Amino acid sequence: MTLWAALTRRYLPAGLLAMLLTACHEKPPLSAEYFVFGTLLEVSVAGVDRRTAKQAYAALQQAFQQMHRDWHAWEPGALMDVNQAFARGQRIQTQSGIIALIRQSQDIERRTAGRFNPAIGGLIGLWGFHTSEFPVIGPPPRSADIEALLKRKPSTLDIEINDGQVFSVNSSVQLDFGGIAKGYAVDLARQILLDHGINDAIINAGGDLRAFGQNGQRPWRIAIRNPLGGVLGSLEISGDEAVFTSGNYERYRQDDKQQRYPHIIDPRTGYPASGVLAVTIIADEGALADAAATALVVAGLTEWPEVAAPLGIDKVLLTDEKGRVFATPAMLERVELTDPGSAVAIQIP
Ligand code: AMP
Ligand code: MG
Numbered sequence: 001m002t003l004w005a006a007l008t009r010r011y012l013p014a015g016l017l018a019m020l021l022t023a024c025h026e027k028p029p030l031s032a033e034y035f036v037f038g039t040l041l042e043v044s045v046a047g048v049d050r051r052t053a054k055q056a057y058a059a060l061q062q063a064f065q066q067m068h069r070d071w072h073a074w075e076p077g078a079l080m081d082v083n084q085a086f087a088r089g090q091r092i093q094t095q096s097g098i099i100a101l102i103r104q105s106q107d108i109e110r111r112t113a114g115r116f117n118p119a120i121g122g123l124i125g126l127w128g129f130h131t132s133e134f135p136v137i138g139p140p141p142r143s144a145d146i147e148a149l150l151k152r153k154p155s156t157l158d159i160e161i162n163d164g165q166v167f168s169v170n171s172s173v174q175l176d177f178g179g180i181a182k183g184y185a186v187d188l189a190r191q192i193l194l195d196h197g198i199n200d201a202i203i204n205a206g207g208d209l210r211a212f213g214q215n216g217q218r219p220w221r222i223a224i225r226n227p228l229g230g231v232l233g234s235l236e237i238s239g240d241e242a243v244f245t246s247g248n249y250e251r252y253r254q255d256d257k258q259q260r261y262p263h264i265i266d267p268r269t270g271y272p273a274s275g276v277l278a279v280t281i282i283a284d285e286g287a288l289a290d291a292a293a294t295a296l297v298v299a300g301l302t303e304w305p306e307v308a309a310p311l312g313i314d315k316v317l318l319t320d321e322k323g324r325v326f327a328t329p330a331m332l333e334r335v336e337l338t339d340p341g342s343a344v345a346i347q348i349p
Contacts, residue, residue, distance in 0.1 A: 154173045211237040211243075326345075
């Protein structure tokens with residue numbers, strides 16, 4: 001997906017890229033593809049006629065196009081307008097999706113004691129991660145520049161929301177919803193499908209997904225990628241669930257000594273989180289699953305169970321930098337591991 005993003009950026013003229021962003025081509029039997037947030041997103045539905053599916057797909061196309069435009073962290077759009085207003089100390093009217101993302105982020109920042117913090121857009125930009133082309137090549141930022149940003153303590157809790165208007169009491173707050181937007185997008189997409197009378201669907205953004213109902217007579221079945229290659233395991237969706245993975249292995253900066261600096265930043269140190277290669281979470285909602293996966297990468301090998309607890313997360317599968325696999329008992333009940341017995345069971349306190 002990253003390669004696709006890089007290719008489209010490098011070789012296609014802007015107009016054609018815009019068309020691709022919104023392109024929705026039908027794939028038999030009842031699925032559609034979209035290109036959004038730098039990822040190919042596939043929606044498949046079951047149990048409805050072609051006409052209903054097509055109408056829903058057209059509504060999704062419009063919605064995804066708007067989300068992509070409005071929530072982009074480094075291209076002109078509604079979120080950039082908000083960030084500019086914050087930097088200038090001004091109040092600004094914004095759209096309901098951004099307000100919903102701020103509210104959910106405030107809640108999760110609070111519950112993770114700041115490990116999940118989408119107000120650190122300044123730091124993420126400083127590390128050069130406001131790009132679709134990975135790896136980013138070059139040395140890390142100067143520690144003095146990181147320190148200067150850390151000192152200003154940007155937090156989503158600095159944001160006040162009033163009648164559709166937002167204001168930050170801290171001008172260093174720069175929103176970057178890269179850790180939660182995809183999750184919220186699949187939640188909104190699910191609602192659009194339900195509104196069209198579709199009760200069986202899977203919305204899959206490169207392995208990050210929300211699924212509900214059934215695939216005909218069977219449950220939706222999905223695979224979980226092994227960050228070291230191949231497939232770690234597979235599972236069946238039960239009812240209505242979101243499955244999200246965060247990893248520190250795909251998107252990173254690399255310097256001339258081959259030292260890697262992954263894209264998930266610990267907001268307390270200003271440096272990339274380490275120790276965890278990938279975390280997969282099953283939860284009831286996409287936004288929570290997405291943000292929690294990012295937060296658990298930041299929490300690291302010793303703290304992740306105590307960070308999962310206040311989020312109400314009980315299904316976690318984690319691979320550490322040594323390739324060891326850990327899983328909660330509730331996750332072990334659900335996942336069929338490719339290498340059975342390879343995961344160490346860890347209780348959430
Ligand atoms: P994900 O792939 O969902 O883990 O999201 C990673 C993205 O979230 C990064 O590329 C950044 O845009 C953003 N991000 C990085 N670190 C954090 C953090 N500590 N809290 C919230 N968002 C973050
Ligand atoms: Mg995430």
